[in-house]
């Protein structure tokens with residue numbers, strides 16, 4: 001700074017005493033003044049920065065001190081389990097945020113009006129008297145099924161702490177798994193028992209009856225086919241479940257899938273004298289996905305439509321590009337039949353594994369109950385959607401919405 005001021009002074013002296021050196025003096029004056037302005041702005045910035053730091057420090061100093069108690073409160077409120085403090089009269093004296101959100105306004109209220117579990121009060125009493133942790137499991141069925149595990153921790157002066165853990169999801173998946181094993185065993189055992197029975201008949205009472213033998217061999221063949229379909233459906237389902245989180249990323253032309261369906265003769269459709277209409281649409285954009293998997297979806301829905309439609313009726317397949325706001329950016333595959341239909345209250349269940357409508361069973365239509373579960377998983381993997389519209393004894397329409405292939409940014 002000092003040097004700049006000296007230059008400034010020098011320039012002024014030159015200008016004053018040696019008028020002829022005006023230009024040089026002016027240049028020196030300009031340069032030194034610009035430097036002066038630059039350094040002045042730097043000093044101002046630094047001052048502002050210093051002031052801000054001091055202000056921040058003041059804010060920190062003036063803010064409330066974060067005590068251990070605050071920390072504990074914060075920690076307890078971050079816990080997802082429901083935590084309740086119960087006093088010696090079994091009244092709730094405090095609760096964490098999770099408990100308040102689940103049970104509502106609980107403070108000052110009687111515990112038994114919130115948790116109705118047999119043995120709860122006895123266990124609390126035991127925990128108080130013996131000063132030990134007690135454990136309890138209970139479930140509620142209304143408004144929906146829930147399952148809880150509860151720990152009772154004794155505190156001072158007959159107070160106790162209740163920690164309620166929600167195990168509903170775990171219980172549900174456990175039940176799903178055991179139902180699944182039971183279903184698979186049942187579905188495989190039925191044809192197996194039948195095959196064993198016929199084998200025994202062929203080797204004993206029908207030993208010398210070639211006509212009966214041929215008949216039984218045909219039935220055994222059908223049962224073995226049934227087992228094969230079931231096993232292949234199960235393998236397909238487990239494969240797709242494992243890959244569900246990875247969205248397939250190829251360009252798929254649904255028209256090509258329709259073409260391959262058209263080329264394949266369908267014995268059942270011929271037997272039922274069906275009018276099959278597969279309508280391609282060249283204006284439909286490509287979708288994002290996996291060709292084989294989308295083929296599996298279309299094939300499954302097509303086979304079902306043929307299976308469940310009435311004799312001499314029509315099955316239609318067509319494509320549609322969605323223009324409405326909600327579904328924009330998707331292509332719909334429609335599969336429509338004029339069959340037995342699905343009761344309204346069962347529509348939401350048909351994609352569950354092994355679920356078969358009473359209507360289908362009554363009409364003795366064979367199936368594994370796994371096809372639509374596979375369809376649903378594949379559509380989920382494609383980030384698509386499945387819509388089902390049905391009228392009992394009039395027909396059903398399955399609509400698959402799949403995302404259009406667009407370049408990602």
Ligand code: ADP
Nearest residue numbers: 304308341350356357360367368369370371372
């Ligand atoms: P399935 O092998 O029994 O056909 P799916 O998983 O494909 O198994 O279908 C599950 C159930 O949904 C069927 O058992 C049937 O009750 C019902 N369903 C599926 N598609 C149709 C349809 N097009 N019309 C009427 N009911 C259907």
